[in-house]
Amino acid sequence: MGTQSDWLKISLGHWRNQALSTHTKTRRVEVALGERSYNIEIGQQLLTDSSLLHALIPANQVMVVTNETIAPLYLDALVKSLGTKQVATCVLPDGEQAKRLDSMLPVFDELLANGFDRDCYLVALGGGVIGDLAGFVAATYQRGVAFVQIPTTLLAMVDSSVGGKTGVNHPCGKNMIGAFHQPKAVIADLDLLSSLPDREFRAGMAEVIKYALLGDAAFLAWLEAHLPEVFARDTEALAYIVERSCQNKAAIVQADEKEAGQRALLNLGHSFGHAIEGATGYGPWLHGEAIAAGMCMALRLSARLSWITAEECARGIALIQRAGLPIEPPSQITPETFLDFMQRDKKNRGGQLRLVLLKGLGNAVVSADYPESALLETLQEYSDG
C-alpha cells in the first residue's frame, strides 16, 4: 500500500506529463547583431520539425555534436529530421570535466575524416558543456564555420546557447580558452526538458534568477509568485521563463557583444561561482549550483557595503533557497583559494578584482570600487579556517 506522499508524487508526475503535452505557441526572440543577427525559437516538437531544421540549417554537410547521455534520447530523432543531408555525428563523454581542449580533437578528426568544408554547419545538441565546446570547434575549424544551438537543458535554453561565448576550461580557471562566435540560430524545444533530472533543472533556475536579480525586478516578483508552476514544469511557465530570460540576455548582448562593459553584468555570482567550480575540480558542483552560492555571496557583500538593505539581501537569498539551490559555498574553500581563482577572472583590469554587485534588487553594477576588507570579511564569513 503506497503512502499519501507516494500518491502525491504519482499524481504530480502524471500532471507534469499532461502539462508537457499541452502545445504552446512557438515564441521567437531576436538577437539583433547586424550581420550576425539570429533568432531563438522557443516551442514544442521543434526537434522533429524538418522544415524548420531545413530552413535554419541550410547546409549539405552537417556535424551533430552531442554526448553519451543525450545521444540515446534525441540523436536519432534529430538525424532523421535532418533528412538527406550528409550528416556526421560526434558523441563525447558527459560532464563538465570533458569541457577541455583535448575533447575537441575527436570533433576536428571527424570533420576532417568526412571532408567537411567551410560551408558545413555544426549542430550542438546538448547542455552548456556541449554548446560551449561545439561552438568553440565551430569558431576554429578552418578559421570558423557556422553553427546552430539545440539546447537540451534549462540552463542552456536560458543562457549558454545565446550570446556567442564559446570555449573550454583550464585547470587554472573556467572558460579560460575560447572565442566569441555567434550561432546562426537557437532552437529551444521545451519537450526535451521532460527528461532533464531535477537537480539539473534547479541548476538552470540559478541563471533564470540571475536575470531577475541583475536587472529585472518585475521578473523577480513573478518568480516569487510562480515558482510552483515552474517546478511542476508547466509548459506555459517554462515557455515564459525561457522567453523572458532570453529577452534579458539578448538586450545585454546586443548592447555589448564582446563584454567591453555592461555584458559583465551577466556574470553576477560568477567570480565566486567559478572559484567554487575550479577549487572543487569542475564537476561536484554544477555550474548553476556554484552560481547560486556565488550570487548569495554577492548579495551578502552588497549588504555589507550597504548597497542593498538586509531585507533585500534576505529576499534574494530566500528565492535561491526556495529554488532548492545552495546558498553557501563549501566551507573548506579558504579565502586564499577564493582569491587565487578570482585573481584570474576575465573581468579584472589592472590587477583590480571587478565584481558584479547589487545596488538594489534588479540593479546590478560592475565595480572595483569597494574596500578590499569588505570582500575579505565576506569570504571569511563562509570559511572553516
Ligand SMILES: NC(=O)c1ccc[n+]([C@@H]2O[C@H](COP(=O)([O-])OP(=O)(O)OC[C@H]3O[C@@H](n4cnc5c(N)ncnc54)[C@H](O)[C@@H]3O)[C@@H](O)[C@H]2O)c1
Ligand atoms: N556560453 C555561455 O554563455 C554560458 C552560460 C552559462 C553556462 N555556461 C556553461 O554551461 C555549462 C553548464 O551547462 P549545463 O548546466 O547545461 O550542463 P551540462 O551541459 O553538463 O548538462 C547537464 C547534464 O544534463 C544532461 N542532459 C542534458 N540535457 C538533457 C536532457 N534533455 N535530458 C536528460 N539529461 C540531459 C547532460 O548530459 C549533463 O549530464 C558550464 O560549463 C558553464 O560554464 C556557458
Ligand SMILES: O=C(O)C(=O)C[C@@H](O)[C@H](O)[C@H](O)COP(=O)(O)O
Ligand atoms: O554570456 C555571458 O556573458 C555570461 O557571462 C553568461 C554566464 O552565465 C556564463 O557562465 C559565461 O560562460 C561566463 O563567462 P566568463 O566570461 O565569465 O567565462
Ligand SMILES: [Zn+2]
Ligand atoms: Zn553562468
